[in-house]
Amino acid sequence: MARVAQAREAGDPDVLVSSIPYARFLGVTAALDAGQLLGKLSFTPRLIGNPVMPALHGGTVGALLEMTAMLTVLWQVPGVGVPKVINLTIDYLRPAAAEDVLARGTVTKQGRRVVNVFAQAWQRDPSRPIASANAHFLIEPLQDGAADRTG
Amino acid sequence: MSPDSLDQPPGSAADQRLELMRQIATEGIPHNRELGLELLDVQGRGCSMRLPYREDLVGNPVTGVLAGGVVTALLDAACGMAVMVVLESPAAVATLDLRIDYLRPATARKSLLARADCYRITQHVAFARAVAYNDDPDDPVASAAGAFMLTRGAGRRR
Numbered sequence: 001m002a003r004v005a006q007a008r009e010a011g012d013p014d015v016l017v018s019s020i021p022y023a024r025f026l027g028v029t030a031a032l033d034a035g036q037l038l039g040k041l042s043f044t045p046r047l048i049g050n051p052v053m054p055a056l057h058g059g060t061v062g063a064l065l066e067m068t069a070m071l072t073v074l075w076q077v078p079g080v081g082v083p084k085v086i087n088l089t090i091d092y093l094r095p096a097a098a099e100d101v102l103a104r105g106t107v108t109k110q111g112r113r114v115v116n117v118f119a120q121a122w123q124r125d126p127s128r129p130i131a132s133a134n135a136h137f138l139i140e141p142l143q144d145g146a147a148d149r150t151g
Numbered sequence: 152m153s154p155d156s157l158d159q160p161p162g163s164a165a166d167q168r169l170e171l172m173r174q175i176a177t178e179g180i181p182h183n184r185e186l187g188l189e190l191l192d193v194q195g196r197g198c199s200m201r202l203p204y205r206e207d208l209v210g211n212p213v214t215g216v217l218a219g220g221v222v223t224a225l226l227d228a229a230c231g232m233a234v235m236v237v238l239e240s241p242a243a244v245a246t247l248d249l250r251i252d253y254l255r256p257a258t259a260r261k262s263l264l265a266r267a268d269c270y271r272i273t274q275h276v277a278f279a280r281a282v283a284y285n286d287d288p289d290d291p292v293a294s295a296a297g298a299f300m301l302t303r304g305a306g307r308r309r
Binding site for chain 2: 019020021022023024025026045046047048049050051056057058059060062063064066067082084085086087088089090091092095
């Protein structure tokens with residue numbers, strides 16, 4: 001929670017992302033690009049799924065989309081704690097080349113408890129996404145006091 | 152018997168099939184190896200996998216719970232593997248889409264298991280389901296369903 005506040009104060013989502021071990025393992029970072037949150041998966045050979053093509057593992061692109069979607073909620077919806085993912089549907093549109101991947105999310109519906117986010121991932125050309133995802137997150141306003149423990 | 156089979160290690164056909172699938176699952180797919188994914192067993196139309204707990208795969212170092220993206224990777228890998236089991240070959244299998252429902256928080260500092268079932272194969276598309284769980288597959292952490300594109304004529308007319 002302190003990390004979320006720190007990141008918001010610094011205006012740098014990567015302060016939060018860099019504290020997530022799995023993000024470090026994958027090579028996921030986040031930055032603000034003209035005020036909008038941009039997720040990035042930096043290529044390393046450990047991300048490869050199909051070595052023949054070569055193509056990135058679908059799970060790595062899925063993870064980038066999920067993290068970017070979560071960060072988008074955190075960044076766009078003021079005063080919430082870390083959103084909890086309810087579900088995620090990933091569409092794999094094109095093979096992911098052995099290169100960096102970028103991703104961006106859009107909040108399509110912000111409810112009181114549930115936020116619906118659409119996210120897209122691309123490599124060289126943003127108009128030719130390699131994958132997209134729709135996710136629902138559960139949020140709780142930080143002012144509400146005791147954390148919701150029903151999971 | 153072909154000359155190749157004379158060089159096979161002793162064991163049943165089922166053992167050899169498991170060993171072949173294991174090689175595909177880990178050596179053939181680098182990221183699976185990086186995650187530490189293990190193929191435990193293959194069954195008629197599916198497989199079981201295990202992702203050992205590791206601190207560098209965690210979402211929140213305070214809670215020690217594996218990150219959501221790791222569950223995604225495990226379920227994607229398990230479903231893909233189930234399709235290959237049914238195809239009886241390491242044919243090119245590309246995920247079309249994958250839907251994951253997160254049902255309960257994973258247990259901290261515990262390995263994750265997955266069971267996947269490829270329940271339909273057509274000429275071009277295969278369909279698979281999987282669950283990820285810590286202790287009880289009937290009380291899973293997450294549930295997934297996916298559609299997979301089959302290439303190189305690997306599919307079947309049914």
